[in-house]
Amino acid sequence: MRTIALAAILAALIPTPAVAAEPLPSWNDGPARRAVVAFVEKVTMEGGPGFVPAPDRIAVFDNDGTLWSEQPAYVQVAFTLDRIKAQAEAHPEWRGNPLFRAALEGDLKAILAGTPRDRLELLAGASAGMTPEAFERTVSDWLAKARHPRFGRPYTELAYQPMRELLTYLRAEGFKTYIVSAGGVEFMRPWTERVYGIPPERVIGSAIKVRYEVRDGRPVLVRLPEVEFIDDRAGKPVGIQRAIGRRPIAAFGNSDGDYEMLRWTTAGPGPRLGLIVHHTDAVREWAYDRESPVGRLNKALDDAPKYGWVIADMKDDWKVIYPVQK
Amino acid sequence: MRTIALAAILAALIPTPAVAAEPLPSWNDGPARRAVVAFVEKVTMEGGPGFVPAPDRIAVFDNDGTLWSEQPAYVQVAFTLDRIKAQAEAHPEWRGNPLFRAALEGDLKAILAGTPRDRLELLAGASAGMTPEAFERTVSDWLAKARHPRFGRPYTELAYQPMRELLTYLRAEGFKTYIVSAGGVEFMRPWTERVYGIPPERVIGSAIKVRYEVRDGRPVLVRLPEVEFIDDRAGKPVGIQRAIGRRPIAAFGNSDGDYEMLRWTTAGPGPRLGLIVHHTDAVREWAYDRESPVGRLNKALDDAPKYGWVIADMKDDWKVIYPVQK
Numbered sequence: 001m002r003t004i005a006l007a008a009i010l011a012a013l014i015p016t017p018a019v020a021a022e023p024l025p026s027w028n029d030g031p032a033r034r035a036v037v038a039f040v041e042k043v044t045m046e047g048g049p050g051f052v053p054a055p056d057r058i059a060v061f062d063n064d065g066t067l068w069s070e071q072p073a074y075v076q077v078a079f080t081l082d083r084i085k086a087q088a089e090a091h092p093e094w095r096g097n098p099l100f101r102a103a104l105e106g107d108l109k110a111i112l113a114g115t116p117r118d119r120l121e122l123l124a125g126a127s128a129g130m131t132p133e134a135f136e137r138t139v140s141d142w143l144a145k146a147r148h149p150r151f152g153r154p155y156t157e158l159a160y161q162p163m164r165e166l167l168t169y170l171r172a173e174g175f176k177t178y179i180v181s182a183g184g185v186e187f188m189r190p191w192t193e194r195v196y197g198i199p200p201e202r203v204i205g206s207a208i209k210v211r212y213e214v215r216d217g218r219p220v221l222v223r224l225p226e227v228e229f230i231d232d233r234a235g236k237p238v239g240i241q242r243a244i245g246r247r248p249i250a251a252f253g254n255s256d257g258d259y260e261m262l263r264w265t266t267a268g269p270g271p272r273l274g275l276i277v278h279h280t281d282a283v284r285e286w287a288y289d290r291e292s293p294v295g296r297l298n299k300a301l302d303d304a305p306k307y308g309w310v311i312a313d314m315k316d317d318w319k320v321i322y323p324v325q326k
Numbered sequence: 327m328r329t330i331a332l333a334a335i336l337a338a339l340i341p342t343p344a345v346a347a348e349p350l351p352s353w354n355d356g357p358a359r360r361a362v363v364a365f366v367e368k369v370t371m372e373g374g375p376g377f378v379p380a381p382d383r384i385a386v387f388d389n390d391g392t393l394w395s396e397q398p399a400y401v402q403v404a405f406t407l408d409r410i411k412a413q414a415e416a417h418p419e420w421r422g423n424p425l426f427r428a429a430l431e432g433d434l435k436a437i438l439a440g441t442p443r444d445r446l447e448l449l450a451g452a453s454a455g456m457t458p459e460a461f462e463r464t465v466s467d468w469l470a471k472a473r474h475p476r477f478g479r480p481y482t483e484l485a486y487q488p489m490r491e492l493l494t495y496l497r498a499e500g501f502k503t504y505i506v507s508a509g510g511v512e513f514m515r516p517w518t519e520r521v522y523g524i525p526p527e528r529v530i531g532s533a534i535k536v537r538y539e540v541r542d543g544r545p546v547l548v549r550l551p552e553v554e555f556i557d558d559r560a561g562k563p564v565g566i567q568r569a570i571g572r573r574p575i576a577a578f579g580n581s582d583g584d585y586e587m588l589r590w591t592t593a594g595p596g597p598r599l600g601l602i603v604h605h606t607d608a609v610r611e612w613a614y615d616r617e618s619p620v621g622r623l624n625k626a627l628d629d630a631p632k633y634g635w636v637i638a639d640m641k642d643d644w645k646v647i648y649p650v651q652k
Contacts, residue, residue, distance in 0.1 A: 189571045200571035201569065201571060211560075212561075212563045212564055219563070219586065220590075221567050237545070238547065241458055241536055243569060245458070245515045245526035245527060246526055260545065264547070267544055267545050
């Protein structure tokens with residue numbers, strides 16, 4: 001009796017490792033999934049030739065088109081146009097500016113044909129004078145009400161389930177996961193922790209100038225109508241260096257805007273992983289690459305074999321696209 | 327027998343909490359230590375009126391004069407002057423620039439009378455063209471050999487033991503600890519993890535511009551001879567917002583350069599802690615405040631009572647100054 005009791009107590013007390021669930025359940029067992037798992041196993045194998053200590057396991061992710069849908073237009077553009085329309089009466093001077101006039105007229109095609117800097121200038125103008133706290137509330141309120149034009153769901157429900165699993169998997173293996181996006185950093189920070197498990201301080205993005213001032217005796221920061229930094233193309237490695245101070249060992253993108261980040265990341269010593277999400281699924285999401293005004297993928301697709309970048313084919317590699325389809 | 331064996335096994339298996347050592351052993355039991363401990367206990371007490379969830383427990387520390395000694399001159403200035411002298415022959419044009427000429431002549435008084443921007447411009451000039459990796463090696467090599475003029479020890483041994491204990495204590499209580507310094511961010515990152523337990527991505531500082539380029543077919547970042555950002559005074563809250571995206575709940579400084587950071591941090595809602603290290607110990611370290619060209623403390627000292635900032639009196643509050651004295 002006692003022996004049985006002892007065995008039972010011991011069984012209850014000795015912590016048994018949880019049976020590790022297979023990682024990346026929404027990924028088909030194809031070359032992309034296998035390349036990711038092989039890379040992670042290599043860098044985490046202590047004593048192995050490719051071992052990377054945990055502090056250096058830094059993985060960077062583009063956001064639009066890599067972690068969530070960017071079609072038919074970047075989510076931040078939809079937000080910006082709504083903000084500009086809401087404030088049009090207070091800003092008659094916007095009518096004289098072609099960029100702002102296009103926004104007021106809802107000319108999405110013109111806005112998407114412009115540069116990331118153009119789009120951030122619209123956002124800077126539409127949020128000038130606000131504190132970061134007030135801007136954050138505006139973003140959160142808008143996201144709670146806005147619906148995606150095709151799917152009729154909140155935008156934050158249109159994060160890619162396979163990429164969310166990838167983020168979780170990497171963090172469980174000791175990686176620090178960062179967003180590195182051409183989008184405005186303060187537009188992302190209010191919701192990235194909830195949607196991706198990425199806290200505000202691990203979001204790197206384009207930035208609008210802020211100034212410290214004392215208002216009615218209280219110190220505040222105030223957003224200015226000026227762009228400070230564009231975190232796109234050659235700006236991405238610069239933004240990473242500025243914020244992290246170390247070269248990542250893994251980079252994930254979907255467009256030529258991620259080319260330099262992929263190049264710089266995968267040119268470092270030791271094991272490296274570069275991965276491109278290729279939008280090939282017109283039925284469940286969208287199919288676009290070389291000719292798309294949003295998320296154009298041309299040079300990076302050409303050079304992927306040369307630099308060993310893995311292509312994740314959305315149609316073939318992903319069992320589901322969005323969490324709701326799980 | 328069996329019962330005894332069972333009890334012994336159970337005792338060995340059931341994890342007992344380690345007897346918590348008293349925090350801050352190098353601090354005397356005075357008002358500064360008590361204020362710090364009371365603040366930490368308040369924000370970590372779940373269900374209590376001052377509870378702050380762990381992700382929001384952000385603490386920011388000035389570096390020079392707050393975490394390590396800044397007398398007789400900022401360590402980075404000693405490094406910069408050595409670098410400028412070593413490269414003088416390759417830069418005859420420096421002779422025509424009053425700032426660089428002062429550096430070449432070792433005119434410390436002139437350098438210290440200048441602005442943080444002046445000093446960062448010297449560093450930018452002295453490291454232009456280097457990659458961040460090469461610059462990091464130069465900093466590490468220099469720190470390994472350089473000795474403090476008064477104490478004859480490596481500078482990294484002149485971090486304050488009581489502040490190192492404070493960093494450890496806060497992290498053990500769920501805080502994220504950041505450096506927010508007017509010093510160059512890349513000068514600090516190579517050694518802050520080892521000396522303070524603060525990894526590179528949690529160091530915020532003044533910044534020199536870098537550019538992405540492809541050299542001999544390899545993508546690299548290159549330092550430019552241009553200042554990008556001065557993380558001093560009103561720049562500190564701006565730098566914090568840019569890097570962290572949240573207002574800290576605790577700030578630690580020692581000079582008027584930390585005034586705005588202290589103001590902004592302690593003006594937020596809920597429990598807040600602002601603390602000033604007051605250099606009052608000419609025997610063991612230095613005694614200076616209102617008139618010092620390095621680490622001048624005047625306005626912040628005047629306003630400390632008004633805003634409830636705690637004064638840590640180095641002479642009275644600290645049992646030891648440096649780790650070697652433990």
